[in-house]
Amino acid sequence: MKNKTVLVGIAALFGSFAALARPSDASNRAVVLTFGTTTSRLTLPAVTFQLVEGTEGGIGVAAARSCASADPCVWLAGVSLPSGARITGLELEACDDDSASKVSFGLRRHPAPMQDGVPIVIGASTGIADTPGCALFPVSADHTVDNAANSYVAEVAAVPGVNVRFGALRVAYELQVSPAPTVATFGDVPTSHPFFQFIEALAASGITGGCGSGNFCPDAPVTRGQMAVFLSKALGLHFPD
Numbered sequence: 001m002k003n004k005t006v007l008v009g010i011a012a013l014f015g016s017f018a019a020l021a022r023p024s025d026a027s028n029r030a031v032v033l034t035f036g037t038t039t040s041r042l043t044l045p046a047v048t049f050q051l052v053e054g055t056e057g058g059i060g061v062a063a064a065r066s067c068a069s070a071d072p073c074v075w076l077a078g079v080s081l082p083s084g085a086r087i088t089g090l091e092l093e094a095c096d097d098d099s100a101s102k103v104s105f106g107l108r109r110h111p112a113p114m115q116d117g118v119p120i121v122i123g124a125s126t127g128i129a130d131t132p133g134c135a136l137f138p139v140s141a142d143h144t145v146d147n148a149a150n151s152y153v154a155e156v157a158a159v160p161g162v163n164v165r166f167g168a169l170r171v172a173y174e175l176q177v178s179p180a181p182t183v184a185t186f187g188d189v190p191t192s193h194p195f196f197q198f199i200e201a202l203a204a205s206g207i208t209g210g211c212g213s214g215n216f217c218p219d220a221p222v223t224r225g226q227m228a229v230f231l232s233k234a235l236g237l238h239f240p241d
Helices: 003-014 196-204 224-235
Strands: 017-021 032-035 039-045 050-053 073-079 086-096 103-111 118-125 133-144 150-158 164-174
Touching: 039 073, 086 103, 086 118, 103 133, 103 164, 118 133, 150 164
Parallel strands: none
Antiparallel strands: 017 032, 039 164, 050 073, 073 150, 086 133, 086 164, 103 118, 103 150
16 A cells, blocks of 8 residues: 555544444453444343233243233343444344234334433334245345434234244444544645545544644655554553453
8 A cells, every 4th residue: 555545544444343242251351343334233131122012922942922811021131332333223033823822022212311212213014914934034224323312112912823933133333433623633635535424433433633734634654653552542441451
């Protein structure tokens, strides 16, 4: 890579990095990194849902949940995703062999402070008449996560039926680079610069303060020391306790 493109290339790369997730087992020093703008999935197993209405049957195969009451059962689970991530869909893992029953699911946001839910996905279900059996049931969505303004809750509902149960709900999402501001931070990176959005993302994230005198120096080469700063700040690297 030519020197003049090194810094802007690094900016484009880090514009797509997400937060670093670490395993709960302190003895496991490996890290799991989700990055880029490809689709990822947050899996909510059925056992993580809390029953809030109805009476459920015993937990079945693969820890699936089912309903045993005459009225519908309703389960809720909190959804935690990084702010700025774009939710692109839900996918229910369920079984439905009953032509008179179904499993429905959805996602809503609750604006702060403590307001009623606003649907993001509503009305999705396994269907009634087609009794599709055990399958994955996808539905599309389009919502950008804002954790400062909202909390997020997934909902699954079911009525008693022959082999009507659910095993998990998956939330599909993509990490996004923040939209470009209208005013440039650095004097040598105007809003018309092809890497403006990515360089601004680096600056807004505290990964870089530029090269001094209000400039970013987008055509300057990067030293190994500067690269260490970029990587450490972008990934939140630290020594294990």
